Amino acid sequence: MKKLYIDYDLFLRPAEKDQPHCSYVLRPGNDGPACLREEISFLFACRRCEDxxxxxxxxxxxxxxxAGLIKRSGFLCISxxxxxxxxxxxxxLPELLPYLAGRCDRCIGRLKSGEVPLCVSSCKNGAFRYVEEDDLKGCPDIYPMGDSIIVKVFNWLGSYGIKK
Ligand code: SF4
Ligand code: SF4
Incomplete structure (x- = not known):
């Protein structure tokens, strides 16, 4: 099954011109990739501080x-x-805290019509790809994020002996 693949390290380091675009049309200026970055940060990079x-x-x-995970309400956040x-x-990251909340709908509409997500086709540095899940078997630092996304990210929690 094909899934959206995000290499978190590459995603964090694209030059300005390489920023992937978002197809979500219901909110002008929506930055879906930033939503994904926040999701990845809280899920995989957050150290789950005790306090x-x-x-x-x-x-x-x-x-x-x-359940130990940080969630931010786009309605309550005042940036x-x-x-x-x-x-x-x-x-x-400050750029993950826009005043107007964005969202990523996983490009459901584009996938239905046989297209790849716009972040994939507009990404210049390989941070976003649309890949067969089976092709990643055995690759290091690969984790699922929901049903449709696979993330390549350093296992910070694992390095502390904490299971994700
Ligand atoms: S729990 Fe700690 S590491 Fe995670 S976002 Fe909050 S302050 Fe940062
Ligand atoms: S940016 Fe301010 S209002 Fe938004 S989550 Fe952070 S501290 Fe709260």
Whole structure:
């Protein structure tokens, strides 16, 4: 089965001109790749601090823990970026905190019509690909994110002996 593949390291380092585009039309200026980056950050790079300084720093209650994972409410977040400063590991990048919440719908419409996701076709550095899941078997640092996305990311939690 084909899935969206994201190489997190490459994704973090594209030059400005290489930023992948998003096809989501319902919100002008929507940055779907930024939503994915936030999702990946909280799921795979967040160190699960015992005292969660990010959550405690938010003046508007926009961050919460759900089963150990950080979630940010796009409705409550006022883009003050306090959490970005509070996180000791640089997980919450300021550019991931837009005032207007974005979203990624996994390009459902494009996939139905046989196209690849726009982030894939517009990505210049190979950070986004559309690949057969079986072709990645045995590759290191590969993790599923939901049903339709595969992420290549360094296992920070594993390096601390914590299971993802
Ligand atoms: S940027 Fe948003 S989530 Fe972060 S501290 Fe400010 S209101 Fe809270
Ligand atoms: S402060 Fe940073 S590393 Fe710690 S729980 Fe929050 S996002 Fe994760």
């Amino acid at each position: 969660y300084p990010c959550v405690n720093s938010c003046p508007n209650g926009a961050l919460k823990r759900e 003050c970026k306090t959490c970005s400063i509070a996180c000791p590991f640089g997980i919450i």
